[in-house]
Amino acid sequence: MTGTGKFFVGGNWKANGNKESVKKLVQELNDAKLEEDVDVVVSPPYIYLDSVLNTLTKRIEVSAQNSWVGKGGAFTGEISAEQLKDLGVQWVILGHSERRHIIGEANEFIGKKAAYALENGLKVIACIGELLEEREAGKTTEVCFTQLKAFADAVPSWKDVVIAYEPVWAIGTGKVATPQQAQDVHSEIRKWLAENVSAEASSQTRIIYGGSVNAANSAELAKQEDIDGFLVGGASLKGPDFATIVNSVTSKKVPA
Numbered sequence: 001m002t003g004t005g006k007f008f009v010g011g012n013w014k015a016n017g018n019k020e021s022v023k024k025l026v027q028e029l030n031d032a033k034l035e036e037d038v039d040v041v042v043s044p045p046y047i048y049l050d051s052v053l054n055t056l057t058k059r060i061e062v063s064a065q066n067s068w069v070g071k072g073g074a075f076t077g078e079i080s081a082e083q084l085k086d087l088g089v090q091w092v093i094l095g096h097s098e099r100r101h102i103i104g105e106a107n108e109f110i111g112k113k114a115a116y117a118l119e120n121g122l123k124v125i126a127c128i129g130e131l132l133e134e135r136e137a138g139k140t141t142e143v144c145f146t147q148l149k150a151f152a153d154a155v156p157s158w159k160d161v162v163i164a165y166e167p168v169w170a171i172g173t174g175k176v177a178t179p180q181q182a183q184d185v186h187s188e189i190r191k192w193l194a195e196n197v198s199a200e201a202s203s204q205t206r207i208i209y210g211g212s213v214n215a216a217n218s219a220e221l222a223k224q225e226d227i228d229g230f231l232v233g234g235a236s237l238k239g240p241d242f243a244t245i246v247n248s249v250t251s252k253k254v255p256a
């Protein structure tokens with residue numbers, strides 16, 4: 001099975017940066033030469049979304065790193081999907097492992113967030129992935145499928161959803177999954193979509209990999225048939241490195 005969706009590379013800036021570094025990064029991204037046939041999205045912290053939207057080339061779309069589960073109102077510290085939409089934000093990252101495991105967001109809550117974001121016109125980067133002990137216990141696919149099912153139970157359509165497989169042990173550790181490890185899980189996810197959603201969702205949903213992707217390892221990962229792009233953390237904070245990762249789409253076109 002192979003995906004037919006356009007290559008997708010997202011940069012998750014997490015809670016990094018300040019006004020000065022964000023300005024520099026936007027400048028680097030505006031100056032970068034990016035291959036055309038890639039969807040490119042960056043995800044700054046909430047407080048920089050407006051300035052990034054106003055200064056970043058329209059070639060690159062903008063994502064939030066979270067959104068509230070329902071309609072905005074008396075929810076101190078939260079940001080609603082309506083507000084993100086109002087600002088001009090196109091995407092939102094949901095279910096990131098840092099929100100699951102550090103902040104304690106549960107599957108069903110994340111699924112509801114995804115449904116509400118889609119309903120309000122945001123596209124969703126839906127993150128899933130197993131902990132090291134879950135992998136070591138042979139539970140990788142079981143954990144990923146449970147997380148996927150929570151999204152599938154909540155969303156009416158996968159048309160505006162990108163799945164990010166991010167094994168937790170590979171995030172921010174420098175321990176990237178091998179191309180084969182990533183390919184194996186991506187292919188299982190695609191099979192799961194075919195069996196539990198539809199043939200269309202299986203072939204058209206982008207399944208991207210995240211976890212210690214950098215300018216030196218992205219080309220080998222991109223060659224795998226079920227890796228449709230990346231969600232990049234640390235390396236997305238350096239414009240030239242992020243551009244190299246975006247442009248690793250060229251190794252996808254060369255038969256492995």
Ligand SMILES: O=C(CO)COP(=O)(O)O
Pocket residue numbers: 012096166170171172173174210211212213231232233234235
């Ligand atoms: O969590 C990630 C992207 O969402 C990956 O982070 P790193 O690329 O820093 O490992």
